[in-house]
Amino acid sequence: MTRAQRALLLVANLVAAAAFAWPLIVPAVPSQAQAAAPWAALALVPIAVVLVLIALDASIRSATTLAMLGTLTAVGAAVRIAGTGVGGVEAVFVVLILAGRAFGARFGFLLGVLVIALSSIASGFGPWTPFQMVACAWVGAGAGLLPGARPRGSAPRRERGARWREVALLASYGVVASYAFGAVMNLWFWPFAVGPATSISYSPNASLGTNLGSFLSYTLVTSTLTWDTIRAVTSVVGIAVAGPAVLAALRRAKVRPESTSETPRSTSRTPESTSRTR
Amino acid sequence: MRLRSGPVRAAALLALGFILVRLVYQALFRGLDRGGRVLVDLPSHRLPDPVDHVVLLGPITTQGITTAIVSALPIAAIILAFGVLNGVVDLAAVCARASRGGPLRSVAQALVIAWATFPGLVRSVTDVRRARRLRGERGAASLLVPVMERTVERAVALGASMEVRGFASSTGHAPDASGAGTSAVELRDVTLAHDGGWTLRADLTLPRGALVLLTGPTGSGKSTLLRALSGLHTAVDGGTLAGEARVLGVDRDVAPHATAALVGVVPQHPRLSFVAETVAAEIAFASAVQGASDAEVDARVARAAQRFDLEALLGTATSHLSAGQSHLVALAAATAHAPALVLVDEPLADLDLASRTRVVTALRELAADGTTVLVAEHRVAALREVADVELVVAADDGGARVVVADPGVAEVAPASAGPLDAVAPRDPVTGDPVLRAHDVTLAVGGRVLLSEASLDVAAGEIVAVTGDVGSGKTTLLNHLALPRRGTARVGGTDVATLRRRPRLRALALVPDASDDLLFRLTVAEECARADRRAGAAVGASLARFRAFAVLPDGEGPASDVAVRHPRDLSVGQRRLLVLAVQLAATPRVLLVDEPSRGLDPVAAAAVRRALRATAEAGTAVVIATHDVAFTALADRVLALEDARLVPRAVPALESVAKVRP
Numbered sequence: 001m002t003r004a005q006r007a008l009l010l011v012a013n014l015v016a017a018a019a020f021a022w023p024l025i026v027p028a029v030p031s032q033a034q035a036a037a038p039w040a041a042l043a044l045v046p047i048a049v050v051l052v053l054i055a056l057d058a059s060i061r062s063a064t065t066l067a068m069l070g071t072l073t074a075v076g077a078a079v080r081i082a083g084t085g086v087g088g089v090e091a092v093f094v095v096l097i098l099a100g101r102a103f104g105a106r107f108g109f110l111l112g113v114l115v116i117a118l119s120s121i122a123s124g125f126g127p128w129t130p131f132q133m134v135a136c137a138w139v140g141a142g143a144g145l146l147p148g149a150r151p152r153g154s155a156p157r158r159e160r161g162a163r164w165r166e167v168a169l170l171a172s173y174g175v176v177a178s179y180a181f182g183a184v185m186n187l188w189f190w191p192f193a194v195g196p197a198t199s200i201s202y203s204p205n206a207s208l209g210t211n212l213g214s215f216l217s218y219t220l221v222t223s224t225l226t227w228d229t230i231r232a233v234t235s236v237v238g239i240a241v242a243g244p245a246v247l248a249a250l251r252r253a254k255v256r257p258e259s260t261s262e263t264p265r266s267t268s269r270t271p272e273s274t275s276r277t278r
Numbered sequence: 279m280r281l282r283s284g285p286v287r288a289a290a291l292l293a294l295g296f297i298l299v300r301l302v303y304q305a306l307f308r309g310l311d312r313g314g315r316v317l318v319d320l321p322s323h324r325l326p327d328p329v330d331h332v333v334l335l336g337p338i339t340t341q342g343i344t345t346a347i348v349s350a351l352p353i354a355a356i357i358l359a360f361g362v363l364n365g366v367v368d369l370a371a372v373c374a375r376a377s378r379g380g381p382l383r384s385v386a387q388a389l390v391i392a393w394a395t396f397p398g399l400v401r402s403v404t405d406v407r408r409a410r411r412l413r414g415e416r417g418a419a420s421l422l423v424p425v426m427e428r429t430v431e432r433a434v435a436l437g438a439s440m441e442v443r444g445f446a447s448s449t450g451h452a453p454d455a456s457g458a459g460t461s462a463v464e465l466r467d468v469t470l471a472h473d474g475g476w477t478l479r480a481d482l483t484l485p486r487g488a489l490v491l492l493t494g495p496t497g498s499g500k501s502t503l504l505r506a507l508s509g510l511h512t513a514v515d516g517g518t519l520a521g522e523a524r525v526l527g528v529d530r531d532v533a534p535h536a537t538a539a540l541v542g543v544v545p546q547h548p549r550l551s552f553v554a555e556t557v558a559a560e561i562a563f564a565s566a567v568q569g570a571s572d573a574e575v576d577a578r579v580a581r582a583a584q585r586f587d588l589e590a591l592l593g594t595a596t597s598h599l600s601a602g603q604s605h606l607v608a609l610a611a612a613t614a615h616a617p618a619l620v621l622v623d624e625p626l627a628d629l630d631l632a633s634r635t636r637v638v639t640a641l642r643e644l645a646a647d648g649t650t651v652l653v654a655e656h657r658v659a660a661l662r663e664v665a666d667v668e669l670v671v672a673a674d675d676g677g678a679r680v681v682v683a684d685p686g687v688a689e690v691a692p693a694s695a696g697p698l699d700a701v702a703p704r705d706p707v708t709g710d711p712v713l714r715a716h717d718v719t720l721a722v723g724g725r726v727l728l729s730e731a732s733l734d735v736a737a738g739e740i741v742a743v744t745g746d747v748g749s750g751k752t753t754l755l756n757h758l759a760l761p762r763r764g765t766a767r768v769g770g771t772d773v774a775t776l777r778r779r780p781r782l783r784a785l786a787l788v789p790d791a792s793d794d795l796l797f798r799l800t801v802a803e804e805c806a807r808a809d810r811r812a813g814a815a816v817g818a819s820l821a822r823f824r825a826f827a828v829l830p831d832g833e834g835p836a837s838d839v840a841v842r843h844p845r846d847l848s849v850g851q852r853r854l855l856v857l858a859v860q861l862a863a864t865p866r867v868l869l870v871d872e873p874s875r876g877l878d879p880v881a882a883a884a885v886r887r888a889l890r891a892t893a894e895a896g897t898a899v900v901i902a903t904h905d906v907a908f909t910a911l912a913d914r915v916l917a918l919e920d921a922r923l924v925p926r927a928v929p930a931l932e933s934v935a936k937v938r939p
Contacts, residue, residue: 050382054381054382056385057381057382057384058384060384060385063436063440063445063535064433064434064437064438064441064514065437066387066388066391066437066440066445067391067433067434067437067440068430068433068437070387070390070391070392070395070433070436071391071395071429071430071432071433072429073388073392074392074393074399074429075426075429077392077396078396078399078400110385110388113385114385114388117389118389118392121370123288124288124360125360125363125364126289126292126357126360127356127357163799192353193296193299193300193303194309195303195346195349195350196309196349197304197309197312197345197346197349198303198304198306198307198308198309199307199308199309199331199332199333199334200303200307200332201309209328210331213328213331213332214329217307217332218303221303221306238418238422241419241422242418242419242422242426244799245419245422245423245426245797245798246423248799248843249423249427249845250426250430252843252845252846253430253433253434
């Protein structure tokens with residue numbers, strides 16, 4: 001990755017984070033701009049997604065990494081679509097977390113975006129689609145940033161203790177990610193969902209504390225107690241049951257994590273060179 | 279531009295739902311108290327400090343409801359607008375377009391792959407579900423893990439298939455191969471090796487424009503030689519190449535994608551390697567990633583489709599192709615950009631006679647046009663007549679594998695297959711049948727495979743069912759393993775009425791794709807799981823597996839085999855492991871589908887010994903096979919022909935050694 005791509009990645013993620021948190025940020029912007037804030041948020045996230053994808057696109061030009069990304073996207077989207085009737089995004093977190101852990105943060109991020117993109121191709125997109133992409137991407141990327149990912153190689157031979165410590169770490173992360181995902185998805189949509197005039201309505205003029213209180217009431221009623229909890233439970237169960245074996249399967253594929261655009265071997269050697277050691 | 283109504287209708291429902299949800303929130307948090315007539319007067323509750331501004335419930339008035347609905351309309355309109363957008367835009371087409379170039383090429387390509395993977399994924403889930411029923415498992419892990427293993431397998435095959443067609447970061451120019459005087463392939467003192475001591479030597483030159491046949495039994499190293507010539511052996515498989523290797527004058531030291539314009543590759547399992555959703559896009563892939571113009575790509579697709587007679591299939595989804603069709607499509611996809619050398623791995627496996635003829639004709643025509651065609655195949659009869667050169671993987675004086683250009687030399691396998699067996703001939707087993715299947719009628723897709731057939735097998739007897747590809751052997755075994763009521767009885771009990779554990783004790787099937795049954799992290803865990811599931815003694819399955827894997831010279835598997843990952847075992851050891859797992863409950867009947875698939879002679883002999891030992895322990899064994907060495911193992915042979923099971927003579931073991939596999 002070049003320095004420019006890194007910078008682009010960082011800026012795009014910050015923009016997306018700001019757009020998610022727009023209801024809490026608005027009081028800080030000039031009052032003339034406040035009315036435009038919700039629409040700016042809706043417009044900024046898709047732009048941020050495209051920017052991140054442009055920054056990451058060049059990092060997955062290795063054919064095997066790309067093939068892995070494509071096939072895992074299919075698995076994730078299939079899990080998501082299969083789970084539509086029983087509560088939506090639930091089991092897809094298992095795939096995101098395990099893949100992010102095995103192949104790194106950038107891979108996890110892309111997988112999150114692409115899983116949502118693919119299920120949108122299958123079942124339609126809406127103004128919320130880019131937000132879902134970014135939130136799922138963060139779930140995958142976060143799993144890739146957890147500590148202790150690197151004693152790679154002969155995963156099955158790792159002693160049982162290490163294996164279960166890793167599962168416990170990922171399952172705890174799954175719980176955190178499930179509630180955090182619900183919270184950030186509620187945060188940007190809360191003003192739209194509730195509308196004006198209720199006692200938990202978003203108010204640009206109210207204090208941060210009041211707005212936070214209103215938001216917490218909203219998110220508690222909306223998803224924390226229901227969907228987010230189901231999602232947390234599915235993630236823990238899924239990671240506990242299939243985690244070690246799926247991680248072993250992914251790691252055995254020898255996809256280099258964080259693959260760069262470098263090809264495995266130099267292509268610039270002249271055909272004349274005859275002696276070599278491989 | 280056409281508007282599809284489905285997405286619009288879905289969006290309308292969603293918009294309506296949004297308005298209703300807003301009404302619920304407003305009612306719950308005192309938002310519907312806006313004057314007008316009071317409809318319901320709910321008592322309101324104020325929450326305690328620090329959120330004392332939050333008030334629950336409260337009165338609901340007419341005007342409150344109208345205001346709430348009106349305030350929700352802008353968002354509802356946006357949702358509806360997105361629905362119309364969904365109805366107009368074809369996202370799949372947008373992705374296919376973006377994957378041909380531009381800043382989001384890789385991401386769009388990943389989506390195209392994902393889209394094309396969907397149907398295969400559904401198929402793997404179906405297969406794995408059946409596999410876990412066969413093992414008597416139910417949990418999520420026994421489904422998820424094999425599906426993920428298959429996904430990884432597809433990803434690796436796909437990555438290789440994209441690599442050899444030129445997919446890479448830099449669309450760098452291909453190495454100069456203009457030297458028309460150079461040979462197509464030039465191997466000087468080359469040794470190919472995998473870790474674990476496996477080696478294959480080759481020292482040969484292939485002229486341009488020849489149709490070259492590379493023979494040798496399964497597992498002898500034909501694929502390795504092909505993958506070495508395409509560059510995959512060193513770049514993807516992690517193998518090594520010592521010596522001097524040139525392909526069309528280019529040093530084989532370069533990455534596979536660098537020679538994509540010169541070398542076309544037809545993989546052994548084309549269905550795993552398809553990149554695109556439709557046949558047309560699949561054929562276009564190599565040309566498109568190598569930077570040909572759209573017009574040129576279209577022209578090449580049309581030409582290739584005409585040559586391989588695929589015009590009618592251009593719009594078909596790659597996932598809907600039959601085995602024969604997919605080989606032809608893979609051939610077209612590998613040759614549309616007119617590479618000078620084409621490498622074809624086992625094109626005739628799994629094909630019926632008509633498809634074989636078409637593939638052979640296509641290969642001959644390619645060579646006639648000046649392309650060098652190297653075909654690895656152990657079904658030599660059809661190809662030997664048309665080949666200009668024949669290469670054989672043979673054993674040299676020291677027993678090492680070497681590729682020689684002399685059809686007179688004995689092949690490496692049959693020489694050693696006989697002694698490896700160490701299975702003495704025995705008297706035919708007779709007795710009261712333990713498995714009785716009567717009036718079995720099977721039909722798939724309207725075609726009758728078997729009509730009112732009967733099969734009785736005695737305890738300790740081995741019955742081989744033979745027949746052409748697609749004749750219904752696999753369907754028959756699957757049907758016996760998970761039968762409908764009244765079709766199969768074991769020891770007088772209808773198998774369909776048995777619960778899980780009694781069924782495991784009555785009958786077990788080792789399916790063709792036997793790896794689908796494995797889902798634990800180590801061999802020991804896999805065996806322990808089987809023991810528990812079957813109610814067998816602790817360690818019984820592991821002991822059985824070790825006994826199966828011991829070679830006639832007493833050499834057993836490495837001592838650490840129990841802690842290895844099942845998929846790190848060789849194909850042969852894996853098959854023996856599945857055999858041990860399925861025998862955990864000591865079933866009275868064992869069914870085995872294609873026990874020799876993908877095995878080298880040594881491994882196949884080990885499987886034969888294991889089957890023989892199982893029969894001698896009193897289990898009735900039914901194998902579906904077209905491998906003569908396995909048929910020779912049987913007490914009785916039944917051929918599945920014209921929807922009937924016809925008794926055949928058992929081939930003698932002596933003749934097996936002479937038959938070329």
